[in-house]
Amino acid sequence: MCGIVGYVGGYDCKDVLMEGLSKLEYRGYDSAGVALHMGRDITVVKAKGRLAVLKEKLESKNLPVCHCGIGHTRWATHGVPSDVNSHPHSTPRVSIVHNGIIENYGKLKEDLIKKGYEFVSETDTEVLVKLIDSCYTGDPLLALTRALALVRGSYGLAVLFKDFPDIVYAARRESPLIVGFGKGQNFVASDVPALLKYTREYAVLDEGDIAVLTRDKIDFYNEFGTPVEKNHLTADWDMEAAEKGGFPHFMLKEIYEQPEAIQKTVGPRVQNGLPDLRIPQLSDEALAKIGRVHLVACGTAMHAGMVGKTAIEKLARVPAVTEIASEFRYRDPILSPEDLVIIISQSGETSDTKAALELAKQRGCKVLAIVNVVGSSIARAADYVLYTYAGPEIAVASTKAYMVQLSVLYLFAMRLAMAKGKLDEAQARRLTAELLQTGEKINGILENCDQIKFLASKFMNASDLFFMGRGFDYALSLEASLKLKEISYIHSEAYAAGELKHGTISLIEQGTPVIALATQKDIYEKTISNIKETKSRGANTLLFTTQNQPVPDGVADYVVRLPEFEELFMPMLLIVPLQLFAYYVSVLRGCDVDKPRNLAKSVTVE
Numbered sequence: 001m002c003g004i005v006g007y008v009g010g011y012d013c014k015d016v017l018m019e020g021l022s023k024l025e026y027r028g029y030d031s032a033g034v035a036l037h038m039g040r041d042i043t044v045v046k047a048k049g050r051l052a053v054l055k056e057k058l059e060s061k062n063l064p065v066c067h068c069g070i071g072h073t074r075w076a077t078h079g080v081p082s083d084v085n086s087h088p089h090s091t092p093r094v095s096i097v098h099n100g101i102i103e104n105y106g107k108l109k110e111d112l113i114k115k116g117y118e119f120v121s122e123t124d125t126e127v128l129v130k131l132i133d134s135c136y137t138g139d140p141l142l143a144l145t146r147a148l149a150l151v152r153g154s155y156g157l158a159v160l161f162k163d164f165p166d167i168v169y170a171a172r173r174e175s176p177l178i179v180g181f182g183k184g185q186n187f188v189a190s191d192v193p194a195l196l197k198y199t200r201e202y203a204v205l206d207e208g209d210i211a212v213l214t215r216d217k218i219d220f221y222n223e224f225g226t227p228v229e230k231n232h233l234t235a236d237w238d239m240e241a242a243e244k245g246g247f248p249h250f251m252l253k254e255i256y257e258q259p260e261a262i263q264k265t266v267g268p269r270v271q272n273g274l275p276d277l278r279i280p281q282l283s284d285e286a287l288a289k290i291g292r293v294h295l296v297a298c299g300t301a302m303h304a305g306m307v308g309k310t311a312i313e314k315l316a317r318v319p320a321v322t323e324i325a326s327e328f329r330y331r332d333p334i335l336s337p338e339d340l341v342i343i344i345s346q347s348g349e350t351s352d353t354k355a356a357l358e359l360a361k362q363r364g365c366k367v368l369a370i371v372n373v374v375g376s377s378i379a380r381a382a383d384y385v386l387y388t389y390a391g392p393e394i395a396v397a398s399t400k401a402y403m404v405q406l407s408v409l410y411l412f413a414m415r416l417a418m419a420k421g422k423l424d425e426a427q428a429r430r431l432t433a434e435l436l437q438t439g440e441k442i443n444g445i446l447e448n449c450d451q452i453k454f455l456a457s458k459f460m461n462a463s464d465l466f467f468m469g470r471g472f473d474y475a476l477s478l479e480a481s482l483k484l485k486e487i488s489y490i491h492s493e494a495y496a497a498g499e500l501k502h503g504t505i506s507l508i509e510q511g512t513p514v515i516a517l518a519t520q521k522d523i524y525e526k527t528i529s530n531i532k533e534t535k536s537r538g539a540n541t542l543l544f545t546t547q548n549q550p551v552p553d554g555v556a557d558y559v560v561r562l563p564e565f566e567e568l569f570m571p572m573l574l575i576v577p578l579q580l581f582a583y584y585v586s587v588l589r590g591c592d593v594d595k596p597r598n599l600a601k602s603v604t605v606e
């Protein structure tokens, strides 16, 4: 979603802001802008479109060097993408950039109009800047605390006041914001990559916090204006991890980083050949008491949860349900204190997922978060955290984060099964050793991806496409279908293979592409029958199965063979060619692979 950068220091702040915003491009945006302190004036430059448009506009103005400013990439929520709706929004005294949504903006706007304010944009952010202006009597901190107390909704904010030329103000509620500490310079940003070129030392603002940044220090206050202290954190990501490193796209780079990410995530959690969650409160004794598991997430993370659910039920025989966070939060779910709620999120900032977490806590459940971003809101709000060590995931389409979510869910399922007495030590040892082998197997698949490129060229012109599978393969069908849709814009549907004939098979006609996933031996023949049903209606079929499975004649037009491996972990292998398939189709269709239209990396609004 939207990105924020703010800077005060010795460099030309135009350069720092543009550099920082370019590192946030991956979050998705449709317009961009900056506000620059020029002595006792604030100059605002903003434009619809990519950063290149803003850069050109900035250069054409020949502005002098300046040392304090704020910048923004906007992903439209209130009002279409346009120059006027883009941020910063300003009054003669104040300029702001804003991530999030002001829910009561309608009422606030009415009150401000009565006070004589006029509005030019359709945005809630213009309401916010005018609200801050209306509370300003010469003390910026007071203006912010007064104005923000009147606001309902979410905000990450960076603010300039005309009368305070070398100060950036920042504030957050329900929208992530960090500050970065430099020498003789300080930063504010919505995400770590924007800072990495300049500093790795940062602090996370908590709910309601306000930060005041000058060149030499950052002061922190709570929502009432009382000074507070912040812990300093160090980002363990480096610049290289946030660069393409020779790959044409971040998505491809991230697909290739999966074996390493698994090693980093699983390795430290294996002790003496057995899974060890390394969370004292989740000892075997505590795990044995869990009555039911709810896995709650959105999108790809929810698809990881579906694999986790199947693994938990297969191994531990504990009832598990996967829930879409945006449904869970509003459907008054039945939860009991013996239930464990597992919240899964790459960013740790997804609005619906965060709300689901809060609901689970209110209902007295313990919450385990599986999160990639250290110090994110979800990580901080959960009772326990299992971090996935995927490093920064820049491509909008999630790949390596999904992979490590799976690996952590398998570790959890195995340990739970041991605690419940459903998996003995010898079995657990064998499975753990297999899990540690997945990286090597994936490397083998990555080395032989020519067939996938060829198949991408065969299917790239499809307008509708079906994925199907059973059990784990159904969960993978959903993820494969989502990957293809989001980056190639081909319509596709994922079906439980046995369900197709209950309606959707009417859509199968001569040449309809059907991609079937069949990696589980006990249900293999069932899926083969379902493929036959589509084949006999003219489908063009592509089957993903394992090396030694017999494929009857006349079932599949194309077959992709994966190495024989422990079936439980086949999802981790199978997803790789499916990610590559989506990637190559997207490249062949000339799509913007890393920044697909309308999408944002971290969905911080409902």
Ligand code: F6R
Binding pocket: 298, 299, 300, 301, 302, 344, 345, 346, 347, 348, 349, 350, 353, 396, 397, 398, 399, 482, 483, 486, 601, 602, 603
């Ligand atoms: C798809 C994708 C999204 C995210 C979803 C949740 O490739 O990335 O579906 O999985 O928006 O995001 P997180 O995991 O950050 O909560």
